[in-house]
Amino acid sequence: MTDDNQTLREVGEFAVIDRLVAGRRQPDSVLIGPGDDAAVITAPDGRVVISTDMLVQDRHFRRDWSTPHEIGRKAIAQNAADIEAMGARTTAFVVGLGAAADTPARDLQQLSDGLWDEAERAGAAGIVGGDLVSSPLWVVSVTVFGDLAGRAAVTRGGAQAGDIVAVAGHLGSSAAGFELHRAGLIDCEDLRRRHRAPEPPYGQGKAAALAGATAMTDVSDGLLADLGHIAAASGVRIEVTSAALGPDREALAGAAERLGVDPLGWVLGGGEDHALAACFPGAPPAGWRVIGTVSEPGPAGPDVLVDGRRWTGSAGWESFN
Amino acid sequence: MTDDNQTLREVGEFAVIDRLVAGRRQPDSVLIGPGDDAAVITAPDGRVVISTDMLVQDRHFRRDWSTPHEIGRKAIAQNAADIEAMGARTTAFVVGLGAAADTPARDLQQLSDGLWDEAERAGAAGIVGGDLVSSPLWVVSVTVFGDLAGRAAVTRGGAQAGDIVAVAGHLGSSAAGFELHRAGLIDCEDLRRRHRAPEPPYGQGKAAALAGATAMTDVSDGLLADLGHIAAASGVRIEVTSAALGPDREALAGAAERLGVDPLGWVLGGGEDHALAACFPGAPPAGWRVIGTVSEPGPAGPDVLVDGRRWTGSAGWESFN
Incomplete structure (x- = not known):
């Protein structure tokens, strides 16, 4: 025109x-x-x-x-x-x-x-x-x-000891894509594209609610940071098993090798993929993968542990840093 | 602290x-x-x-x-x-x-x-x-x-020939206050304050709806521009009588004298006071003042006239000018 x-x-x-x-x-x-x-x-x-x-x-x-x-x-x-x-x-x-x-x-x-x-x-x-x-x-x-079609909203505050923790959607893709862009690399376009336009697992929020999810959040600040919000709101400890995140690390292996880093940092600390993380009283529905469990809070209050320890890497996004 | x-x-x-x-x-x-x-x-x-x-x-x-x-x-x-x-x-x-x-x-x-x-x-x-x-x-x-408490929304599109046009709230105060600020004058603080923090006539929208208003808008772009939106959406001509705006001009007289302008330009063209303008099939409710009438559109289509003519002064706000 x-x-x-x-x-x-x-x-x-x-x-x-x-x-x-x-x-x-x-x-x-x-x-x-x-x-x-x-x-x-x-x-x-x-x-x-x-x-x-x-x-x-x-x-x-x-x-x-x-x-x-x-x-x-x-x-x-x-x-x-x-x-x-x-x-x-x-x-x-x-x-x-x-x-x-x-x-x-x-x-x-x-x-x-x-x-x-x-x-x-x-x-x-x-x-x-x-x-x-x-x-x-x-x-x-x-x-x-x-x-909500008459259902109760799934807040961050309903997780209970004994629940299963599961995720739907990508973890760490956006963070990996960001680092690739920042390094000026054109490899792994699928990851770079997911940084520019994330792909939330549409429909899985409702599916989780129908499956009885007790607490849920989207992963916008980083998996551990966002699970931390659930832990704090629910007054619980969340224990993540890094072995359960093997497929997530594997999906980032190419980019991680190219940049010489451990992809676990992206999986645990990267936000902006807008995956969903939720707690379930039993098995999660199709499309969700189990990554941990909910237990009673420790003596220092609600927290999130990875393989039984506090994670010491980058934990998530902060607007004014 | x-x-x-x-x-x-x-x-x-x-x-x-x-x-x-x-x-x-x-x-x-x-x-x-x-x-x-x-x-x-x-x-x-x-x-x-x-x-x-x-x-x-x-x-x-x-x-x-x-x-x-x-x-x-x-x-x-x-x-x-x-x-x-x-x-x-x-x-x-x-x-x-x-x-x-x-x-x-x-x-x-x-x-x-x-x-x-x-x-x-x-x-x-x-x-x-x-x-x-x-x-x-x-x-x-x-x-x-x-x-809306069960009522129909009052859109811009329902005005009909024969309706009365009325306004609630201030007209031109924000424009006058803006010019005072721009000139670095500290006179007329009430007008300057209304530019910084407008005072919409809260509650009068619902009152107009209950009184049967056929069309309504808030005055954000300027009275004539916003009445023009009603005229276009309703397919009518709106005729404003400048004499009916005497009290509005009077309220701006001090600022107008200080700046050497006719306050009618602020009243007709100034937006941002967030007054309400509406059309009624009969007399408007308390708190509203009549400023004109609605008639069939002219041969060139819907328009707004002031004292029977097109207004040639500033007509309103445009975001990219």
Whole structure:
């Protein structure tokens, strides 16, 4: 098209929004979609599950690593994973976008395509509203909504001694992909891609809830850090067996060899894959793999042990470090 | 306190969040509040009203003009106004915050106090979740939720020829306050304050819905621009009588004289006061003032006229200009 190189300033806020909204098919749960002061969606059981995550350029994504489409996918994926982690089904999103006036309008179109593609993957959820503002850095702020279909939410606080600990989804892929990108390596594109656009195990949150999960979280800060949140909220000790993580290490072996590191650090400390970690009173459902057990807390209070000891490597992400 | 000057980096992400959440009383509609992967709130009539607005430093607020408390108030007020504009009651918010690691933790505490104070003003709504990330500029991204109590939402699309057009809240105050700030004047602090922290007419959205409003919007882009959205969505002409805006001009007379301008430009073109504009089949309820009428569209389609003519002054806000 002749206007492929037009900037946001040239196209204008309202015309850009019209283009982003045009032709998108909203799910039936959207009673009023984009274009008014607010959207209205159904909340079938009289409750709505809500989470929000903000991504800032150069902190949560790099424009020289990720395509606009991947940035959109990542923003949706990490939000949808929080809904999965409550045992709910993702129903809708709203998205605040900040970008500079000289941004090509097609970049936002591609980002929007990424948002919608991932929303479809997350369960045919629609993007029901948003805000587009001028910002020197790209900022993508997503709020996600979910439906529990009458079930109780699976919080972080219900784990009990005797439970099995299991995970669904990838562990350490995003961390490995990050290190590959940082080292300027083009090997292991599958891992590098998972850093740019993680792949949460959609549907496994609901499956865990139906299987009686007592506690659940998504792995956003790092497996041990996130299990630590469950341990603290539930008042328990979580014991992880590193041998159970053999397949996870194996999946990262190529990248680990290339970079000369032990992949266990990525598996235990890497976040951003948005795997799910949960505790079950018995065997976990299909798609989950057992990695440990829940026991009574030690004398120093709730904690997480790996092979009976505290892990001394990198434990997870902290926003201001 | 001895740690009053500690930065976000020194306090740490999780400890900062703990401080921001500590001691806040959530309304009864909050089933699960901050601290888990997601929040859960009630949606009593099986629907939820949703809107989102993002504020970026130096674009939507200036840290040398506004206190952190005022920035928090503004972020909540402009979101809550969108819920009012649907005829709904504000029930909850989530807030994404971006700030640099060297930001004093007390600045975020004050911003949080502003968020909560305005949420209280907006109808005792709680802040049920959020995200705190590192960003070189302050970014405040709010998503707001509302309840229609079984009523139909008041969209922009229902105005009909013969309706009365009325407004509730201030017009032009924020624009006048902005110009006073920009000129470095300390006069008219009430107007300057309304620029830094607007005062939407909370409760009047629901009152308008109960009075049978056919269309409604909040005045965020400028009165004529926002009435233009109603005209376009409803397929009507809106005729504004400038004489009816005499009290609005009068309220800005001091600032207008000081700056040597006609205040009508602020009244018609200034946004950000988050007044409400609505169309009624008869007389509006208490708290609303009539400013015009709705008629059949002209030959060129839906439009807005002032005293029978197209307004040629500044018509409103555009994000990328």
